[in-house]
Amino acid sequence: MGVLIIVGTAKGAFLVRSDDNRNSWTVDGPHFRGWKVTTASRNASGEYFLATASDIFGPAIHRSTDLENWTQIVDGPKFEEDVGRKLNQIWFLSTNADDYYTGVDEAGLFRSTDTGNSWAPVPGLNEHDTRSGWVPGAGGMCAHTFLRDSRNPDRMWCGISAVGVFRTEDGGETWQPRNEGVKVIIPDEDLSEIGYCVHALAQDPEDPNVIWQQNHVGMYRTHDGGDSWQSIQNGLPSTFGFPIVLDPHTKWLYSFPLDGDEFRLPVDGKCQVYRSQDQGESWHALGNGLPESRYHAGVLRGAMDIDGHDPCGIYFGTTSGTVHYTNDRGEKWYSLPDILPRILTVKVFSVSDA
Amino acid sequence: MPEQEVEIHISSVLAMITGGRKDYKCAGSNVRLVFENLFTQEPSLRVHILDENNAVRQHVLVYVGEEDLRWLGGLDAKLSGPTDITILQAVSGG
Numbered sequence: 001m002g003v004l005i006i007v008g009t010a011k012g013a014f015l016v017r018s019d020d021n022r023n024s025w026t027v028d029g030p031h032f033r034g035w036k037v038t039t040a041s042r043n044a045s046g047e048y049f050l051a052t053a054s055d056i057f058g059p060a061i062h063r064s065t066d067l068e069n070w071t072q073i074v075d076g077p078k079f080e081e082d083v084g085r086k087l088n089q090i091w092f093l094s095t096n097a098d099d100y101y102t103g104v105d106e107a108g109l110f111r112s113t114d115t116g117n118s119w120a121p122v123p124g125l126n127e128h129d130t131r132s133g134w135v136p137g138a139g140g141m142c143a144h145t146f147l148r149d150s151r152n153p154d155r156m157w158c159g160i161s162a163v164g165v166f167r168t169e170d171g172g173e174t175w176q177p178r179n180e181g182v183k184v185i186i187p188d189e190d191l192s193e194i195g196y197c198v199h200a201l202a203q204d205p206e207d208p209n210v211i212w213q214q215n216h217v218g219m220y221r222t223h224d225g226g227d228s229w230q231s232i233q234n235g236l237p238s239t240f241g242f243p244i245v246l247d248p249h250t251k252w253l254y255s256f257p258l259d260g261d262e263f264r265l266p267v268d269g270k271c272q273v274y275r276s277q278d279q280g281e282s283w284h285a286l287g288n289g290l291p292e293s294r295y296h297a298g299v300l301r302g303a304m305d306i307d308g309h310d311p312c313g314i315y316f317g318t319t320s321g322t323v324h325y326t327n328d329r330g331e332k333w334y335s336l337p338d339i340l341p342r343i344l345t346v347k348v349f350s351v352s353d354a
Numbered sequence: 355m356p357e358q359e360v361e362i363h364i365s366s367v368l369a370m371i372t373g374g375r376k377d378y379k380c381a382g383s384n385v386r387l388v389f390e391n392l393f394t395q396e397p398s399l400r401v402h403i404l405d406e407n408n409a410v411r412q413h414v415l416v417y418v419g420e421e422d423l424r425w426l427g428g429l430d431a432k433l434s435g436p437t438d439i440t441i442l443q444a445v446s447g448g
């Protein structure tokens with residue numbers, strides 16, 4: 001057994017592998033040399049999916065069973081001509097259930113019912129009653145985050161910047177904004193239920209109604225699937241950051257606060273992951289092994305992930321192209337020697353043949 | 355107008371998704387039809403060359419011989435003789 005990390009960068013994907021000890025790594029790449037690699041996933045059969053994008057040549061989804069030979073999905077997500085939207089980037093791929101979903105910029109959700117061969121828009125969200133009031137954040141207007149209810153396949157959540165969290169109870173037919181308690185960032189005179197800038201979500205695997213949210217203006221938690229959110233800032237050095245991940249074994253949380261939203265730089269020039277060991281009630285800095293000063297790179301929304309081991313490994317990539325990791329829940333951190341292009345996404349998979 | 359046999363050359367970045375193939379022989383009386391022939395041979399290329407409106411993507415540069423396709427009238431430009439078409443990324447694309 002071992003661990004595979006797909007590191008997606010502004011100029012290709014790098015495959016980083018180790019055995020279960022997670023202390024000796026090989027780095028293979030770049031795959032899709034010259035292309036942005038924006039996210040990746042795996043399905044229940046072990047097939048991998050990977051999204052590319054280019055400011056010149058646009059986005060696409062590719063699939064592979066061996067991580068070497070990739071086939072582009074020809075009938076991928078696409079806005080029809082009369083919709084008047086451009087598809088700029090694939091933000092997430094959710095391929096671990098019967099129906100696959102992908103979220104894109106310009107904000108939209110697409111579904112595949114044939115294991116990824118063809119994709120159709122989800123009009124209940126894409127043409128939502130509030131659509132006229134949706135506005136982009138600095139990273140574009142994108143449907144970037146997706147959760148499923150492990151106990152009810154008809155129940156899902158989608159996070160859109162800078163719009164908010166939406167939830168469906170009917171398999172994606174209709175979607176309702178679920179942002180009560182979150183500070184609004186772009187108030188709309190007529191549409192009070194939107195204007196919230198969700199950055200990332202993490203979900204309790206045992207209780208899908210418990211969700212943590214790193215938002216543009218704070219850290220939040222809900223116990224009721226998003227019906228109400230509470231601020232959980234105690235110990236965090238700022239309200240801004242992008243990723244949040246959860247260790248399913250301990251339910252400890254990990255985030256990477258940034259001094260923002262104006263600056264979006266690490267606080268005080270330190271590379272520090274913040275950990276909560278009490279469901280988000282309090283947060284504490286972790287930095288043992290990470291750069292202690294003169295550190296000025298950020299960590300983007302999709303650029304932190306966690307493995308399923310116990311003790312868990314946590315991995316993050318930076319806008320300066322460095323990869324840092326721990327194999328003991330964050331007590332001690334290490335850095336890969338490679339300097340990669342700007343890192344957009346980090347996705348971790350358990351594998352049998354690393 | 356008889357169909358012209360055209361050699362199409364794509365950029366190295368585009369060739370990353372065609373398994374390394376960079377050269378194609380296509381037929382058609384205008385560029386749009388030549389491209390349709392190209393997409394029949396290599397369906398994955400369509401989304402990377404044309405946008406949602408079936409126009410050439412803003413930062414994709416198409417040369418017909420040594421002429422920029424934009425100055426020849428766009429995709430419906432007639433092909434009057436044997437030529438090469440080259441598909442590149444414009445400097446404006448970054």
